[in-house]
Amino acid sequence: VITCNENGKLAKNTVNDEKSLLLLMPPQTNDLGFAMTSSFTTMVLNAMAVFNINNIENFSSDVDKLSNSVNDFIENNIEKVTSLANEDFERIVYLGSSTSKGIARESALKVLELTAGKVNASYDTPLGFRHGPKSVVDDETVSVIYISNDEYTRKYDLDLAKEMLAHKKNDKVVIVGDNIEEDILNKADYVFNVENINYTVENEVLLPLQQIIFGQMLSFLKSVNLGITPDNPCPTGEVNRVVQGVILHELV
Template sequence: MGFVKSLYEEEIKGAKHTVKEIHQQPELWLQTVGTIEKQKVAIQNFITQKIFAKQARIIFTGAGTSAYVGDTLTPQLRKALPYQIDSISTTDIVTNPLNYFKAEVPTVLVSFARSGNSPESLATYTLANKLINNISQIIITCNPEGQLAKEAGKDENTFLLLMPEDSNDQGFAMTSSFSCMYLSALLIFQLDRLEELKRKIEVVSKNADRILTQQYKSIKNLVSLNKKRVVYLGSSTLKGLAQEASLKHLELTSGKIPTFHESVLGFRHGPKSLIDDETLIFVFISNDPYTRKYEIDLLQELKKDGGSKTVVAVANTNEKEIAEICDSAFLIPEQENIYLEDHLIALNYLIVGQLFALFNSIHLGVTPDNPSPTGMVNRVVKGVNIYNFKK
């Protein structure tokens, strides 16, 4: 049971859902692969007709964590597919739809939604149908009873892809919902690699099990440092992951500890100013040897800078140099003859970020399942007015 047993032994209250939902991810990833396998023909037919045949633009969209699914996906799929691919949040589209939608450009809008009831997600679905002449949509959601799923069922130009039932997280923060939606999109747009990706995801799932049952204590120990601000850094796909890890920590600690994210190279261009002795910095290390050179340079620079900040490298490489130039190195062991690209190892790094956020939440006396009991922020956003848009 690993960290789950540890938390229950400590009689932690208010963490039941979040603990379960982090812990269930390795199994849910395998279920997600199974879901895609079962619907492979239908998915392939839809994508062939709506994207390949029309050379369509692909837009990934969502709000908050659901938007970060697209941000994390986009670098890999831009490399894998010969189409224009953009990640644009619903919160941007709704306020300025004509800045993002082009009426004359065939488009497939891919919406990510845990509940499918966010006002901006529903508005974006409607605006796309209204403003784009040749529009098809893919709804990837965890809630079959959500309004977005119901709307999809009425439209032959919309494909509804439901995630495993347990991915509809009941805790405040999106954990397994993020990872399952992310994984499903990786798969449906790379169906020609499905068998290869399946084998690699099995390795990623085993890695995650190891983190959750054996390695979690080294993450938990970081909490005792009592740092007052946390920074997450990554390159390309791992920058998207850094964004999600930053939000997860901010949410689960109820904003008690400010968080920040940036690209590895971008950090030097001003944001590095926020470092003080009370700062904890996570650097998500790329598996690409070329990219990793830049990350090692930054680790060396941070070490040379001195001070009492703490730098943690999260890596899937055994390079000794990394451990020598940071305060702590969290290593996900390499597997013989299996190379995990950044878009796959990101799932393991995600677990590290989720666990640290959970442990720090508990350490600070926050209830992870409901970190904002006053209702200032909510599991499904409230208080958003949607206005009729006229061309």
């Protein structure tokens, strides 16, 4: 059990259970804000650490590299992400392959939450998007493509980028990745460089945690742009920071 809230029922119900392993995150990660950003990244990192327990020193070194890369990304891109957040768009689509599909989903969730649904967000894989789902794109749409560092996988990511740029009208195409070829750099509306780090673990494992910083930044800044309070975008209570009203039915 990985949780950031030591006072939550999940932690209390498992702390003395001999069949359970409770991993409590640092209290600073129990976010007070609605979107639970550091809660998410810390719990994901700890899940990865569990599966790298026999290689923990190298994994810890990788996390230091990740942290430095993320700090640099924020400093180098805050103005450009702010500019994108100030664009007038009603839809956003996040696209990612392999491990980045999950981060595409998390990115879509964050912007949906922090804009109180005013920005309609969805996600898919680049290959899955190329047929019917691409119909969602209109002049009010931003399409974000997370580019893989895997040599084979990124070919499909870049193919979709080229296809969308070739048929682009007033919609926006955003590329988040490393070593993007000149033709795409010149045609995309925004390109955000994500450093390709030589991790000791499988490269594609930690890449999504570099990518999610972009999604978190854009969601927060778009919320501010729309005049919504990011810490409590739904003050009427239909949606809550901690899910309420869920009944745990007994499994017979």
